[in-house]
Amino acid sequence: MVVGERVRFARDLHDLVGPRMSAVILQCELADRLLDGRPETAHDQLAEALRGMRQILDDVRTVAHGYHCLSLETEIESARTLLESAGVRTETVLPRAALPAPLQTVLATVVREAAANVLRHSDARSCALLVRVGPESVRLTVTNDGVPAPDATAPSPGIGLRSLAERVAAVGGRLTCGTDRPGRHVLDARLPLGPARTAGDVHPT
Missing domain, CATH: 1.20.5 (Single alpha-helices involved in coiled-coils or other helix-helix interfaces)
Structure with a gap:
């Protein structure tokens, strides 16, 4: 214990x-x-x-x-303010309906770490933090245009991403990260709206 x-x-x-x-x-x-x-x-x-x-x-x-217990709306607004103060043009999309508190806390934690990583590890000029709710799940994507073209070997996820993956997995979700095209990095977190059913992990794409 x-x-x-x-x-x-x-x-x-x-x-x-x-x-x-x-x-x-x-x-x-x-x-x-x-x-x-x-x-x-x-x-x-x-x-x-x-x-x-x-x-x-x-x-x-x-x-x-x-x-x-963190507010997703508050964290996204804080991330937008931080990124734009550093010269990163930032787009945000939030769901109209409030999410359950446990999911908000997990997603808010992901947003906080992702925004810090954009500033620490990229030369981004633009970033998007998008939250969309479907019938059975909620999806957060954080994209930025400040990374080099991907090589043949995906980098190993750091301690921060592994810790986030554990939080996402604890509510039955899945966290992925990597470059989907030259110059663009995507972090994607998908969480079920119902009870946790499966475990997730960091999967570089």
């Missing part, structure tokens, strides 16, 4: 706090570059970073208490 709690705590710290901390660092770096030529924009970035640090404090408290 102690080992399981440690694993849960480490995973939550990585998935919930790590991406937001990366975003704050990127915002501070951007503010530093803008300070001389565009001080007002730099001030806006620092204000966003400060809000992010306050949210990190809340996230740490949440992880310590072992319970968290």
Whole structure:
């Protein structure tokens, strides 16, 4: 039981706090570059970073208490603000109907990590975060145009993606990631709307 709690705590710290901390660092770096030529924009970035640090404090408290429930709409809006502040044109699509809280939390966690990865690992000029609901499942796709053409060997998924895959699998879903055409990366998460039935994993495409 102690080992399981440690694993849960480490995973939550990585998935919930790590991406937001990366975003704050990127915002501070951007503010530093803008300070001389565009001080007002730099001030806006620092204000966003400060809000992010306050949210990190809340996230740490949440992880310590072992319970968290995230809003998908809030996370997508935060991701859009972060990406556009870094010069990435961002499209978002959300379902009209509210999703069950457990699914929102899983998808919101995926959005948070995906947005941070776009800034950390790509030179994207555009990104799309799309959530669509079907009769039996909900699908989140995050695409960006900032990666090189795929080679013959797909890269191994990192720790962050494996952790996300475990969360998606826990609700019966499946997470895939990879390039679907030269220059475009796609992360795709599909979750059943009913009870979890099957386990998923990261599958580079």
